[in-house]
Amino acid sequence: MTAFSLEPAQLTWCDELRALAAERLRPLAEKGEQGRVNRALVAELGTLGLLPRLFTSGALDLCLMRESLAHACTEAETALALQGLGAHPVHAHGTESQRARWLPRVSDGTAVAAFALSEPDAGSDAAALSLRAEPEARDAPDAGWDAAGRGGKTGPPSPDAGSRTAAQAGPRYGGRPADGPGGARDAGGSVAARFGPDAGRFGPEAGRFGAGQAGGPEGAAPGAAAAAVRHGAPAAGRRAGGGASAGSAGRTGGGRAAAGRESGPGAARAPLAAAPDGTSAWRLTGEKCWISNAPEADFYTVFARTTPGAGSRGVTAFLVPADRPGLTGTPLDMLSPHPIGALAFDAVPVTVDDVLGEPDRGFRVAMDTLNLFRPSVGAFAVGMAQAALDATLAHTAARDAFGGKLRDLQAVSHQVAEMALRTEAARLMVYAAAAAYDAGAADVPKRAAMAKLLATETAQYVVDKAVQLHGARALRRGHLLEHLYREVRAPRIYEGASEVQRGIVAKELYRTHPTPPTHRTHRTQDATTEEAG
Incomplete structure (x- = not known):
């Protein structure tokens, strides 16, 4: 894989996304109810034009979005990722009717x-x-x-059942035309073009699919x-978030089982x-x-x-x-x-x-989706690792201990250096896997598995070290690191556990490794000779 670095426009976009997450998305996340879909947060992701990009961007842009959002608001990152994970099979493998009904609603945040x-x-x-x-x-x-x-x-x-275009027959994420569901086209270009006015970030209609494109039931409440x-x-006092109607104990829908x-x-x-x-x-x-x-x-x-x-x-x-x-x-x-x-x-x-x-042929649908999202799970992990590293740099630079600052202790500074080293290595592997996906490389399964494995294991290491260097304060409920410590564990399991990723890497290595010729040994009275078999 050719060495690369991000373009200045991409770096600027990441900065804008981090500001967006902190200023617009984190307040909504804090108002949500734990363990429930935060529909107000999902809708805001649509309003800001981020959800439509799930269907118009390449794998690298997906990784940049997830990493940047995770740095400032893990809840927003997760809401975005789950919309993409659930809807990507519809985007890539669905019929025109399926796409027309659901993708506009996923993109504007009215369907989960x-x-x-x-x-x-x-x-x-x-x-x-x-x-x-x-x-x-x-x-x-x-x-x-x-x-x-x-x-x-x-x-x-119905007449359109099974009538898929050639572009829908298992395309790669970056291989679709840049025209999202319903024909909406990504603005591209500058950050201002992505997010509209107001300091170039927060335009309310940037990238949205127009109202009325949703193919769901007319007038249905979100x-x-x-x-x-x-x-x-549900727990007593639990409230519905965003546009969701309040749930009640034992509630079922029409036609449901008991x-x-x-x-x-x-x-x-x-x-x-x-x-x-x-x-x-x-x-x-x-x-x-x-x-x-x-x-x-x-x-x-x-x-x-x-x-x-x-x-x-x-x-x-x-x-x-x-x-x-x-x-x-x-x-x-x-x-x-x-x-x-x-x-x-x-x-x-x-x-x-x-x-x-x-x-x-559904297993292929699942694996195509996971090959795309595994590197971006790594990006989520890198975002959390970077947030933990940044918090550790600030804490160790300001904390007085043993007649100086914590950073003056070699035992501390060397740990911080190791945290930074591993985070950057994981980031580069994630970007390389995403770039390989966008290029249609043959080794995407191996690279995707490597990226997820290294990044999620690295994030666990970095967050744990950050907690250790902060001491007891990091374990208080509500502290950033307490939050990250709980968040960072699951990515090592979902979308393929670390052990599964190691198995994929090994399988791909042996699959592509040239098989050496076998040798038969013939022993005679005079000598031992080998023949290629």
């Missing part, structure tokens, strides 16, 4: 997306997922569901579909599968777990098994709106309180119109 791959018994081994997609008989009674605005009946596919998927008993249904790690586990309903419809049955934005998302990219026993070749990706009957969910309380939950599928109806990509 989610990526539903993990299961209680299929985490790192994603190919082992068992959510069943079972065929539904042609003469099955009408389920009474509105099939994404197609009249509410299971039947033959979060209405997501409210239908929630059930269980509110008392349990899901999550402690419940009885049913493998998730898609059973075919004739030649064009299936019923999804089983569970998903550890799904970010669940159970409050408005739609889910769901991966289900359509061909039993076929491993990764028997998985299909479906776009499942949150208001489908039989789909319920439960929030999970995690170490770092993000919106995350478990989903239960009780014969949820889907048709060929809901397929993303091709039947039995």
Whole structure:
């Protein structure tokens, strides 16, 4: 990979993004409720033109966005990333109808997306997922569901089903034309062009898709579909964030299974599968777990098994709106309180119109998405590491100890130097992986795995050292490092644990390594000779 550095315009953009996160996004994040989707924050990301860039930018720009936002507001970074993770399969593999309905709403922040791959018994081994997609008989009674605005009946596919353009047949992130969903075109150029007036940063309409382009139900309140998927008993006094309507204990949507249904790690586990309903419809049955934005998302990219026993070749990706009957969910309380939950599928109806990509080719959809987002998970980690390093520099330069400043102690200054060294190395590997993705390089899986592995492990190291050098003050609730200490742990697990990344790197190294000729040894009375075999 050719050595490179960021252009001055890119560096300026990163500075603007950090200011944007601190001045406009962090106040909204602080008003949000922990463990719930912050719809006001998501909407602001759309207003500021950041969400549309998920579909018009390359992988390097995605990394720059995530790193810059994470430095000042991890909640904003996570909200942006989850929109991209859940909606990228629709952007890259969806039909024109699917794209027209959902991408404008994702881009302006009125619809929340989610990526539903993990299961209680299929985490790192994603190919082992068992959510069943079972065929539904042609003469099955009408389920009474509105099939994404197609009249509410299971039947033959709509005319546009499967009619994908060549550009949608598995393109790379940077390979799509710079015209976002609905034909909106990225302004590009200067920071002012991206964010509009007001010091060149904060124009309210920069990059947005126009109102009325959303293909969802007319006049639907933001979060209405997501409210239908929630059930269980939220904590007392919990309020709805942003435009979401307030949840209540035991609430379910129309057509949902009984509110008392349990899901999550402690419940009885049913493998998730898609059973075919004739030649064009299936019923999804089983569970998903550890799904970010669940159970409050408005739609889910769901991966289900359509061909039993076929491993990764028997998985299909479906776009499942949150208001489908039989789909319920439960929030999970995690170490770092993000919106995350478990989903239960009780014969949820889907048709060929809901397929993303091709039947039995969904694993490719998942891996294409992860190859893009793994380097940017590394960028998120680099942003947190840089924030911890900056805090440590300020603290050790000002803190009096042993008749001088902490920075005067070699034991301290050498640790700070090591933190900076590792952070910069991780940053460069992330940028290199993103640049390789944008260039369509053949070694993207290896580079993406290396970038995520090194950056997430580095961030854990740097944040831990920062806490140690700050002492007890860093462990007080509300301190920046206390927040980062909880945030930094999960990226080493999600979107492929560190152990999985090492396995990918090793597999790719051996796959591309020239195989030496084998040798057979023949022993005779006189001598031992070797022949190439």
